[in-house]
Amino acid sequence: MEKTLSSVIIKKEWDIVGARQAGRKIAIDLGFGSVDQARITTAISELARNIYLYAKHGEITFEKVYGVRKVGIKIIASDRGPGIREISSVMKDGYSTSGGLGAGLPGVKRLMDEFDIQSDDHGTKVTVIKWARQ
Amino acid sequence: MEFKEIVLEHSDTVVERWLNQLDNGALNEYSSTISHEMIEQINREFADLIILSLKSDAKNLKELDEFAEKIVNLGWPFGYITEGLQQFRSISIRFILEKTNKESKSFFIEVMDGVNKWIDPLKVRLLNEYSSNWNNIISLQKMALEELSAPLIPVMDEITIMPLVGMIDTDRAKMIMENLLNGVVKQRTDVVLIDITGVPVVDTMVAHHIIQAAEAVRLLGATCILVGIRPEIAQTIVNLGIDLSQFQTKSSLQKGFQTALQITGKSIHSDNQEQEDIEAIIGAIEKE
Numbered sequence: 001m002e003k004t005l006s007s008v009i010i011k012k013e014w015d016i017v018g019a020r021q022a023g024r025k026i027a028i029d030l031g032f033g034s035v036d037q038a039r040i041t042t043a044i045s046e047l048a049r050n051i052y053l054y055a056k057h058g059e060i061t062f063e064k065v066y067g068v069r070k071v072g073i074k075i076i077a078s079d080r081g082p083g084i085r086e087i088s089s090v091m092k093d094g095y096s097t098s099g100g101l102g103a104g105l106p107g108v109k110r111l112m113d114e115f116d117i118q119s120d121d122h123g124t125k126v127t128v129i130k131w132a133r134q
Numbered sequence: 135m136e137f138k139e140i141v142l143e144h145s146d147t148v149v150e151r152w153l154n155q156l157d158n159g160a161l162n163e164y165s166s167t168i169s170h171e172m173i174e175q176i177n178r179e180f181a182d183l184i185i186l187s188l189k190s191d192a193k194n195l196k197e198l199d200e201f202a203e204k205i206v207n208l209g210w211p212f213g214y215i216t217e218g219l220q221q222f223r224s225i226s227i228r229f230i231l232e233k234t235n236k237e238s239k240s241f242f243i244e245v246m247d248g249v250n251k252w253i254d255p256l257k258v259r260l261l262n263e264y265s266s267n268w269n270n271i272i273s274l275q276k277m278a279l280e281e282l283s284a285p286l287i288p289v290m291d292e293i294t295i296m297p298l299v300g301m302i303d304t305d306r307a308k309m310i311m312e313n314l315l316n317g318v319v320k321q322r323t324d325v326v327l328i329d330i331t332g333v334p335v336v337d338t339m340v341a342h343h344i345i346q347a348a349e350a351v352r353l354l355g356a357t358c359i360l361v362g363i364r365p366e367i368a369q370t371i372v373n374l375g376i377d378l379s380q381f382q383t384k385s386s387l388q389k390g391f392q393t394a395l396q397i398t399g400k401s402i403h404s405d406n407q408e409q410e411d412i413e414a415i416i417g418a419i420e421k422e
Binding site: 013014016017020034035037038039041042045046049093104106107110111 | 301303304334335336337338339365366367369370373374375376
């Protein structure tokens, strides 16, 4: 069972803040603690910044997901950018094409509980889930 | 131009109808905060303005600019102006048709074109003025934000603090770097404390900018200490795998300041209650 809670369009750098705030609000509503809130907002920040830097235009969608006796937040970052050619390299620490730290996507994977990435010439879709500890 | 005269001649009736039909839909979500009298007063002014603009040329009316500015200052939405003018347009067309009693299609089009000819320039002028006022406010706020952006506070000889508050975007990161390096040279700083207590999220980009700034400070021969790292931020930094081991970090400004005193070979003395006084001074600094 899944429910879309909201989505934020990423076009400008300031939209990253909007996405972050929307995500934080949902995380608070779902009962995440302050450390998990920080993890979730940081992950959103990374995903949104990737969209802004590499695809220019995309969207972050938030869903509420239900597991066996647990709830969680599902964050989907999708864009129609050029796609990622070598997914295995971007998932390695220290790989960056933009001169950054190269910790973005592997970092997001470590911050969240579940992580999935799909990418081709028509765009990239990153789906992550964080479960609330009950 | 005889249509205009029909409206002007019966301007009281037209305005009365306009005021009655105006439901100010655009103001609905604000209506709890705006008093009824206020809305009525502005509606009156709006009506007077429209009539005034019919009498003279809408292109050079100072009152239009003033009115648009007033709406912006009140914080009322764009929709208030467009709705009002649209309402006035349809009332005028209906009123003219009533008065003239002609019912051919071509006459109707003639009336519509005539009315559009005086409403459209009015609308363009008001909306241009509204948006330029709005842009002006935004650019002023941006300037104010930039001024708040990255202050460098000298607290003692050789010790400087840079408190960072709010989101760090690319522009701000550049400014932080510039202010930091200029300040270090100008104030002959040995130790800079960068306080990130007020930074809500430290992602890889923010960390990257801070690391670069610290590295640049190190090249100038000064030391950079990162302070104000909250426990949840520490955890996310570890999760992200960001390496901050090149420079010192402290949980609070107080601890960072004590380290800075040690590095510069300073200590704070007082005749009595030594410990309390240190805390009082540091407390005062923290409030800045």
